[in-house]
Amino acid sequence: MGLSSRFPPRVEYLQLALAVALPIHIWAYLQFFSQASSLVLRLTFLEILHVLAYVLVSSLLDVLVLAGALTLLAAMLPARVMRNHFLAASSLIGLWTCIWAALFQFADRVAILFTKNAAFAYPIVLAVFILIYFVVALPGMNLARSSSLIQKLVSAYIDRVTILSGLFLLLDLLSLLILIGLNLV
Amino acid sequence: MKLTRRDFLKLSGLLGLAPLIGDARPSRGAVTPAGETPPPNILLFVFDTLSARHMSLYGYPRETTPHLTLLAAKANVYHRHYAGGSFTTAGTATLLTGTYPWTHRAFHLYGSVEKSLAGHNLFAGLAGHLPVQTAYTHNPLAQVLLEQCHASQKDLRLLPMRELMISANQYSQSFPHDYEAAFAGEGVARKVDDPAPPAQLLLSVFDYFRQISRIRMIDQSRHDMFPAGVPRSTHGAFFTVEDVVDWLIPDLAGRVSPGLTYIHLYPPHEPYLPRQEFHGRFREAAPPAEKPRHHFATPGLTQAYLNQTRAQYDDFIAYVDAEFGRLMAGLESAGVLENTIVVLTSDHGQMFERGIHGHVTPVLYEPLIHIPLLIWLPGQLTRRDVHALTSAVDVMPTLAQLAGGMPPAWGEGQPLPGPGDPVGERAVFAMDAKENSKFAPLLKGTFAMLKGQYKIVKYLGYDGFAGQTESYDLETDPEELVNLGLGLPAFQKMEQELAAKINAINLAGSG
Numbered sequence: 001m002g003l004s005s006r007f008p009p010r011v012e013y014l015q016l017a018l019a020v021a022l023p024i025h026i027w028a029y030l031q032f033f034s035q036a037s038s039l040v041l042r043l044t045f046l047e048i049l050h051v052l053a054y055v056l057v058s059s060l061l062d063v064l065v066l067a068g069a070l071t072l073l074a075a076m077l078p079a080r081v082m083r084n085h086f087l088a089a090s091s092l093i094g095l096w097t098c099i100w101a102a103l104f105q106f107a108d109r110v111a112i113l114f115t116k117n118a119a120f121a122y123p124i125v126l127a128v129f130i131l132i133y134f135v136v137a138l139p140g141m142n143l144a145r146s147s148s149l150i151q152k153l154v155s156a157y158i159d160r161v162t163i164l165s166g167l168f169l170l171l172d173l174l175s176l177l178i179l180i181g182l183n184l185v
Numbered sequence: 186m187k188l189t190r191r192d193f194l195k196l197s198g199l200l201g202l203a204p205l206i207g208d209a210r211p212s213r214g215a216v217t218p219a220g221e222t223p224p225p226n227i228l229l230f231v232f233d234t235l236s237a238r239h240m241s242l243y244g245y246p247r248e249t250t251p252h253l254t255l256l257a258a259k260a261n262v263y264h265r266h267y268a269g270g271s272f273t274t275a276g277t278a279t280l281l282t283g284t285y286p287w288t289h290r291a292f293h294l295y296g297s298v299e300k301s302l303a304g305h306n307l308f309a310g311l312a313g314h315l316p317v318q319t320a321y322t323h324n325p326l327a328q329v330l331l332e333q334c335h336a337s338q339k340d341l342r343l344l345p346m347r348e349l350m351i352s353a354n355q356y357s358q359s360f361p362h363d364y365e366a367a368f369a370g371e372g373v374a375r376k377v378d379d380p381a382p383p384a385q386l387l388l389s390v391f392d393y394f395r396q397i398s399r400i401r402m403i404d405q406s407r408h409d410m411f412p413a414g415v416p417r418s419t420h421g422a423f424f425t426v427e428d429v430v431d432w433l434i435p436d437l438a439g440r441v442s443p444g445l446t447y448i449h450l451y452p453p454h455e456p457y458l459p460r461q462e463f464h465g466r467f468r469e470a471a472p473p474a475e476k477p478r479h480h481f482a483t484p485g486l487t488q489a490y491l492n493q494t495r496a497q498y499d500d501f502i503a504y505v506d507a508e509f510g511r512l513m514a515g516l517e518s519a520g521v522l523e524n525t526i527v528v529l530t531s532d533h534g535q536m537f538e539r540g541i542h543g544h545v546t547p548v549l550y551e552p553l554i555h556i557p558l559l560i561w562l563p564g565q566l567t568r569r570d571v572h573a574l575t576s577a578v579d580v581m582p583t584l585a586q587l588a589g590g591m592p593p594a595w596g597e598g599q600p601l602p603g604p605g606d607p608v609g610e611r612a613v614f615a616m617d618a619k620e621n622s623k624f625a626p627l628l629k630g631t632f633a634m635l636k637g638q639y640k641i642v643k644y645l646g647y648d649g650f651a652g653q654t655e656s657y658d659l660e661t662d663p664e665e666l667v668n669l670g671l672g673l674p675a676f677q678k679m680e681q682e683l684a685a686k687i688n689a690i691n692l693a694g695s696g
Contacts, residue, residue: 004316024386028374031384035373042293042623047366054357054370058385066387101390105382 006075008086018165019068019091019158023098024066028059050182053175059171067095079138082141088151089144095135100133114168197474217271222591223379224314225563226443226525228579229307230512231280232505233273233324234454234544236534238552239267239502242559247353247467248376249502251638252510253529253559261569267635269577271553271617272544276532276577277449281307281330283581287627287656287690293620295372297329297365299623305595307581308445312338314588317444319436321349323424323451324370325357327532331447332364349432351403351415351423354396377420396421403486414458418451426452426508433512438519445588447533452505454542455498459504465502467496473538476666480650481547482540495537513561525560526587530580531650547617549633549642550665554615562599569604574635576613612636612682621646632681638667641679645687654680 007013032055037086039048074082082089110125144150206295220293237243240250242257243258243264269279270286278291280296282305286292298306308318320331321344328346335343345361349352356375357367371377375387375392383389403423404414417423429450437446459466472492472660509529516522534553535544582592583601593601618630629646640662644653656676657665671677 012516027386028384032373033385035381038293039369039373040622041620043369044624050363050366051369051373054367055374055384058370058374058388062385062387098386101386102382104390104393105376105386135557179360179363182361 002139003075004082007071008074008083008090012087013071015087015158016070016094017063017169018099018162019154020066020094021041021063021168022161023095023102023163024059024062024068025056025165027102028055030064043076050178053178056172056175057179060176063169063172066097070094073100080145082145085145085151087158089141089152091154092144092150093142096137096140097133100129100136103115189195220547224443224585225444226312226437226440226521227315227528227584227588228437228446228516228525228532228569229528230449230509231327231447231449232453232509233327233449233451234533234535235502235505235531235557236536236552237555238534239499239532240557245555247470249499250466250506251310252506252513253557254642256268256510256513256561257559259561259565261560261571261601263560263564263571263575263605264574265572265635266556266558267577267615268531268532268554268556269612271322271533271549271615272619273532273621274330275617276556276619277324277327278330278534279577280530280580282617283307283310283578283593284597285578285597286616286618287687288426288597291330291624292616292621293623295326295329295365295369296623297333298514302595303333304335305593306334307447307584308334308338308341310581310585310593311445311588311590312340314585314590315443315445316340317440317442317674318342318446319444320344320447320449321361321429322346322449323350323418323422323429324449324454325355325418325420325422327367327449328358329368331449332361335361346422349424349429351428352399354399354423354459355423356556373606384537396690410461411458412461412464414456415458416452416458418454419456422451424451426505429583430508430512434519434521437516437521437525443524445584450505451537453498453501455494455535457494457501458509459497459500463500463504463507465500467499470496472496472500473479474664476538476664478540479548482543484645486540486542491537491542494542498535498537498619512523516685520643522561522563524563526584526586527559527562528580529557529559530577531556545619547619547631547644547647549615549617549631551640551659553665554692558601571602571604572605573602573606574611574637575601576611610636612679614683614686627687628691632683632687634679634686635659636679636682637675639673639675639679641676641683643680643683656680 032052039051043051049069074086074090107125107129241248242250242254243499268276270276270292272294274294274296275286275292278289279285282289282298287301291297318338318340319342322328322331323346328499331343335341337682345358347358357364357371375381376383376389407415416425429448433448434635460556463665475488490531516525533544534556536542536552536664541548576598578596578598580603582596586590586600613635615633618627621629623628631642631644633640638658640657640659642655644650654671656669656671659671669676673678
């Protein structure tokens with residue numbers, strides 16, 4: 001079997017990117033606007049847009065890396081695990097990864113909740129977080145390939161987010177062009 | 186323009202620097218033809234967060250700066266030198282532009298100088314006389330300002346921060362032409378020194394784990410030398426003062442033409458991580474008397490914690506003091522000091538009292554704004570103590586004169602006085618206005634004014650503390666324990682003067 005046959009069709013890769021782009025960008029915009037109050041004190045509107053461009057390019061990187069990693073995973077694992085239902089399985093894992101990553105950002109606060117000795121609690125909290133990721137991800141992957149309902153839900157989700165995610169990615173690309181222009185000129 | 190010894194002394198006399206220079210005798214450099222003396226090199230060395238109130242040189246009871254005390258035997262020591270602000274951006278911009286924060290407007294963390302004034306800087310001011318210019322900093326906040334200087338002074342050799350670091354951990358350094366926005370973008374996207382979650386959702390998780398292993402690896406690699414950890418910035422960069430000193434000595438010794446060198450090192454900024462022989466040096470030292478908690482005290486911050494961190498900070502100062510001593514010894518044996526003016530100062534201080542640790546605070550007590558200033562002139566053989574009030578805004582005009590030029594017209598300072606020079610009724614200022622817009626009139630902030638022995642601090646626009654005034658007689662109350670209010674006519678006059686100053690600035694800004 002050729003190497004190229006192990007990879008999913010490009011259109012599915014693009015659909016996966018659209019699926020994960022939504023949570024990644026919602027998170028990025030939320031964080032950006034939560035910090036915007038400190039930016040407006042010292043930057044002009046144009047400068048703030050400029051800062052946003054860097055943030056969006058970092059989100060584009062997130063999308064490409066996550067979609068790329070899941071595609072690579074699908075190519076490496078046996079076909080029945082992920083490749084046969086690539087879009088459903090990879091999108092589900094991708095979405096769960098985003099949710100998990102968002103929760104992970106609060107790991108240090110969780111550690112402090114349990115004990116004042118954060119240095120002791122922190123490795124345990126991290127280990128629990130990692131464990132939770134796999135405890136959800138592995139059955140999730142199994143569900144995605146066996147449940148037609150899940151497959152339909154993922155497909156419906158992608159249909160509905162395509163335009164918004166496409167807009168997000170377009171703005172990312174625009175940001176990338178702006179940054180290239182600003183740094184090369 | 187080449188400056189002969191006669192020119193140099195004549196100019197110094199003209200500019201009121203003769204007493205400052207005294208027995209200084211610039212000697213002939215190795216590359217200078219017989220009969221000519223080159224203009225002096227200038228090395229401006231900034232230790233970030235070095236409070237004069239923590240230096241034994243200035244009377245601090247812990248022996249934190251024995252090397253500087255020894256070196257001061259041949260230097261001009263300024264005893265009442267003040268920063269323009271209480272954190273890196275405001276303090277450094279004041280030093281680099283020779284203007285107060287209300288003029289340069291770099292009074293926010295990560296901020297920059299007002300764009301229209303970006304060409305008004307030390308490097309531009311000295312370029313005509315010292316065209317060979319080099320700058321380096323560990324501190325990304327100072328780098329924002331240096332990149333601005335570099336944009337207007339293309340000949341400035343601005344070293345990338347990673348050049349003298351063990352590990353930089355900063356992606357925005359890859360965008361030097363657009364550093365301010367890139368750095369701000371990185372600050373939002375990555376979890377750098379901000380408790381807020383990063384905007385980059387996924388790679389920040391990898392970044393987090395990479396950081397953990399990176400810190401462990403670097404700390405372990407130098408554990409014998411730095412048992413508490415390798416010195417680092419709050420932005421996750423690792424460095425040692427040794428590396429900069431080891432680079433600087435041969436770099437200066439190898440210079441063919443005289444030039445200006447600006448070095449701004451991160452230590453003794455927190456985290457306090459001194460070399461092994463300084464680690465725990467002041468652990469057992471008796472803590473100073475406790476001061477009353479301030480309105481802006483951090484809730485839950487105990488005096489025991491403040492005492493502990495104070496001792497660690499003092500350890501770290503002892504480390505940088507030793508390294509500066511090594512630098513001066515190295516420069517002397519390399520012959521560099523024969524034609525080099527060395528200036529040592531800081532951008533702001535640090536505080537361990539009144540329930541406040543650090544310097545990102547609205548208060549402007551002495552530990553935060555009283556900074557060191559020492560100047561070594563070539564050939565100077567005696568110590569000269571200057572007790573007149575001076576400010577960071579004075580450094581730029583002084584260096585311009587020492588380089589053989591005139592102070593740039595844009596500066597708000599004046600050439601530094603020599604010992605015993607009459608200074609008149611001069612006032613110096615410091616301010617903090619992080620919560621005030623850069624583009625709006627100054628309505629929220631803290632403003633300090635010093636005049637003679639008196640100091641007045643005005644708090645504007647703070648919830649629950651607006652309009653408060655603190656006034657101290659620093660001669661009788663150097664620890665600022667007794668707020669004299671506005672009882673003395675001198676304070677009433679100072680308050681009016683300060684209010685008029687702020688009004689004038691706001692009016693000029695709105696015009």
